[in-house]
Every structure is written in C-alpha cells, then in structure tokens.
Amino acid sequence: MTTAPTTLTPAAADPHPADHLTPGHLAAAQRHLVAKALAEFTHERLLAPARDRAAGRDAFVVALDAPDGPVAYRFRARRLALEHWVIDAATLTRERAGVPADLDVLELVLELQPLLRIPDDLLALYLEELSATLASAAYKRHRPGPPVAALLHADLATVEAAMTEGHPGFVANNGRIGFGVREHDAYAPEAARDVRLVWLAARRDRTHLALGGGLAEDTLYARELGAATLARFSARLRDLGLDPADYRYLPVHPWQWEHKVAVTFAPDVARRDLVLLGESDDAYRAQQSIRTFLNVTTPARDYVKTAVAIQNMGFLRGLSPAYMRATPAINDWVADLVHGDPELVACGVRVLREHASIGYTGDVYHRTPQPNAHRKMLAALWRESPVPLLRDGERAATMAALLHRDAHGDAYATAAVRASGLDPVDWLAAYLRVYLRPLVHCLRAHALAFMPHGENVILVLRDHVPVGAFLKDIGEEVAVMDERPLPPGVERVRAVVDPAERADAILVDVLDGVLRHLAGILVTDGVLTQDEFWGAVARCLDEHAADHPDLPADVDVRVARFRHSCLNRLQLRNTLQMVDLTDQGGSFIYAGTLANPVARDDALVTAG
CATH class of the missing domain: 3.30.310.280 (TATA-Binding Protein)
Known part of the structure; x- marks a missing residue:
C-alpha cells in the first residue's frame, strides 16, 4: 500500500530577502x-x-x-x-x-x-x-x-529617515537586537515605512494615566484618535460584553504586541484586562530613537513614544510605568521655566512637552520581589509635535542632521552653510545662539541640565539658518543640579552636583559630545578653520557672560581642562546596561582630562 505524501501547509509569508547583505x-x-x-x-x-x-x-x-x-x-x-x-x-x-x-x-x-x-x-x-x-x-x-x-528642503519626517550614522560617539549604535530582517524593513527609521500603531484597551483599575496641566483624558483621546476611531473602539468593547468606561486606551508598537504582549502577557489578554482594538487610522513613522513615532497622516497630532523590548546601544528599550508617572509634571515645570525666561525666549528655544503618559501595572511582573525588565513592556507617552509650532517660512530638522553625510560623502552642515549665503562664522554664531547659549543659560541661571545630543534637539531653520530649537525627551534626561525648591512631583530630577562640576554638562555633553564632531566636518570640508570654529564658541560664551553679569560665575565653561568622559568605555564595560539609572553620575568612566579649545589664556589647569 502506498502512503500519500504529506502536504505541508505553506508559510504565512515567503522568507523576507536580505538584499542589502552583499x-x-x-x-x-x-x-x-x-x-x-x-x-x-x-x-x-x-x-x-x-x-x-x-x-x-x-x-x-x-x-x-x-x-x-x-x-x-x-x-x-x-x-x-x-x-x-x-x-x-x-x-x-x-x-x-x-x-x-x-x-x-x-x-x-x-x-x-x-x-x-x-x-x-x-x-x-x-x-x-x-x-x-x-x-x-x-x-x-x-x-x-x-x-x-534635497534634504535642505525636505520635511522633518524625510530628514529623520535619511540619517545614517546613529550616535556619533558610540561604535555599536544600531543594534536593535530582536528585530528580524522583515521587522527592520518595517520599523527601522531608515526604512521610512508607514506604521500603524496597535491600540489596546487596558482595564482602568490596572493602569495609571498622568496628564499635564490643562489636559483631560477625554480631550487627549479625542484629539489623538478622533470621533470615528473612538466609536470603533467602543463598539469593539461592547461586542465583547465589556463596558468602555472601564478601560483606557494604550498605544503599542506592532512588534511589541506580537512578540511580547500576546505572549508574555497572554493571561492578561485572556482575562480581558488587555483587549486588542486594532490598528490606528493614522500612519506614523519611526524616529531616530526607534520607539518614538511622528504622525505623518495628521502631523499636528502628538508624537507617540512606545515601549519596545529590543536591545539597542546598551539598553533594553522599554518604558517604566512607575518612572513615567511624574513625566507630565516634570515637563510642565521645565516648560514653564523655559518659556517664561526672557533670555531663552529671545534665543528661540521651546520645550516639546511630554504631556501625557500611560502605563499598565496589572500584570504579575509588577508583583515580583525584585524589579525586572518585564515591568517596562507596556507603557506609552504623548509628546507635542513641533509641526504646528512652526511659523511661515520655517522648517524643522533633527539636529542630528548637522553631523550627517549622504551616500556621496556630502555633509548636510556644509550644504546648509553654503546655501544660507552667510559668512560661515555668522552661520555658526546663529546656530550657537539657539543651541549653546540657551544650554549655558539654563545651567547658570537655573542649575538645569539637559541631554542635548543631536536626536534630542530639533532645529528650526529659515533660509537654511538656525533661528530656534525645540528641546525634547525631557522626562527621562533633564536634571536640576542644586538644592532649589522643586514641586513634589518634580523632585525626581534633582541630581545635586558641585558647582565646579556642573560645567561638565556643557563641556562633556556639548563641546565633546556634539561640537567636536561638527568641527570635524566643517574643518575638514574647508568651511572654517579650527580657530574660527572654536573662536565663535568662545565668543558665544563670553557674550552670554557679558549680558548676564548678575548670574553666578561658579559654572565656568572656559577652564583650561575638563574631565574626559568616555561613552564607549561605558558600553564595553556592560553592554546590557551602560548606566545605572538610579546613579547616573556614579556610572561614568573617565580617562584623565581634555584640553579645552575655548579655554581662557589665564585659566588654571585642573588635575589630570
């Protein structure tokens, strides 16, 4: 007797090609x-x-x-x-x-x-x-x-997708361990694919929702989803015999739903503590930070930042519901400070507020004796979009673009300087006025430090000249470095640092972390000499000091030398978690000191 051959069920999809691997x-x-x-x-x-x-x-x-x-x-x-x-x-x-x-x-x-x-x-x-x-x-x-x-005239989403380098200092900076080749092609920012977020209904008594001043829950959902989508969500819940009033709405990265929520949180889904509602009507694009999305269907709507449990550049990219409870309050406080300071207003600086956060805490992982990464898998926040804040004739571009070279080796910064028609020194001065000067002012006047690398700053350009800047990622990376009074919900950002060390927020994070790389581009492209570049930086610092003689002089950015903080050494020491978030300052690794290119001639040399 002959046995019939076994019929194999075809795969849901053919293997995704990896045509780029040549x-x-x-x-x-x-x-x-x-x-x-x-x-x-x-x-x-x-x-x-x-x-x-x-x-x-x-x-x-x-x-x-x-x-x-x-x-x-x-x-x-x-x-x-x-x-x-x-x-x-x-x-x-x-x-x-x-x-x-x-x-x-x-x-x-x-x-x-x-x-x-x-x-x-x-x-x-x-x-x-x-x-x-x-x-x-x-x-x-x-x-x-x-x-x-072409990027000089492109919109923000196009510029974001065109970036090639990732972090300028880290060598291993595009890990994204967890994405398959098909998922990289779908969700990586360089793929420039439209993404529809997955929406869950999360039982109200197992979630927290934090809202910024003047924002109500109904207003948030109506503005970000619209009446038709909200009606669809309510109908889905009612069809299951559930009361929509018992739920909040939580946006989730599609990868996170498939690989984590539907598996790691399977009991929660089965209990209907989490309910799959479907995809967003609006299309989004992943930004350089990989887990943050810009709305391309309705650009005036908020960015959405989601948890995604992939390993990238020394961290698992989750979001902590507990940590984000205070995020809207922190953002409101920082925004009020920045938007109420005449110096910062004159510099054209604004904060993109993270004005709503949601987290699911009803899972078993929140009841284990020790904190764990599973507690950071179901949370999201909404951040203001810069698009409706732009004036006529203005264009937004990630500041990472200033360190970008295209496939032909041409630099965005060099092209912008030349397209502006300005003398290169004047163009650089304009950029420093919207970037360096505000950061120095925040540090000297308010003991407030940001993490202002290229991905965390969006430049506002007019005729290819920087005329303003948006600061973002406030809730996770801002710090108040003295003992000034803070509202109870903002206390988390306090990180007291001796005045002599506060200047590291500029010397390490700005001069070494950003301007070093920009100088490398403009100098090697023949746009400016080293003396012209660092001379403009020194003048920016001196002009701010001259304009504000009333501010304390104990934060000195023109010292002869400063501590040499090493980012790759951090990642090499522990590629699973570079920094202890509960003691970020204590996690740093130093390799002596660096000579400061904007030091005064008579500055004292610090210990090496």
Missing part, C-alpha cells in the same frame, strides 16, 4: 565602522596611533600584538582639538603578519580585547550589536536616502 555593501560598512572604531577608541585613549613616517605626512599606524599574530592598521588622518581624529577611511588598510587582510570590525574587537576589557560573558553580545550595526549600515547603502541638497 559583499560590496558589507565591505563599505566595515570600512566605515573600522575607521570610526579606531577614531573613537583613540579619542577615549584606548589606542595610541603612532606616526607612520615611511608613508609620509599625516600617516599613522596602529600596531597590535593580537592573539593570532601581529596586526597593523594604517591610515591617513587629521588630529583636531579635543583629541578628535578624522580618519580618511579610503586610505585605511589592515595587515596580518605583514599580509594584506580585509577590514572587519568584529575581528578588530577580538584583536583589541585585552585593551577593551569587555567582560567575557558580554563579549558575544557586543559583537552581536556590532553585527546588527553593520547590517543596518548595509541596508542604508542599499537604500540610500536623498542627497543633502
């Missing part, structure tokens, strides 16, 4: 990332390139006694202020035992393991984050964004 794209991504690794590890004093005198001027070599034999990296580079290295990636070569070898950032990390001191149990995870970063870079090369000439 030898050519990978080789280009490897060259870029190896050059960046050598530059940033040298900046953090993990490496010390020697002059390669036989190769001529500006030639350097990094010679290593690797486990598999001697290895040498040769390249040409410019050394700029703040020990910033601009490596000419096209000149970069690698030799193993004197024989030419392919560039491979994973091999580089293994060769450097004795110097990098990555814990053995975390080495594979760091290598995985690097592999994912390479995959992301290959994807961007396979689908290059618009050239910078």
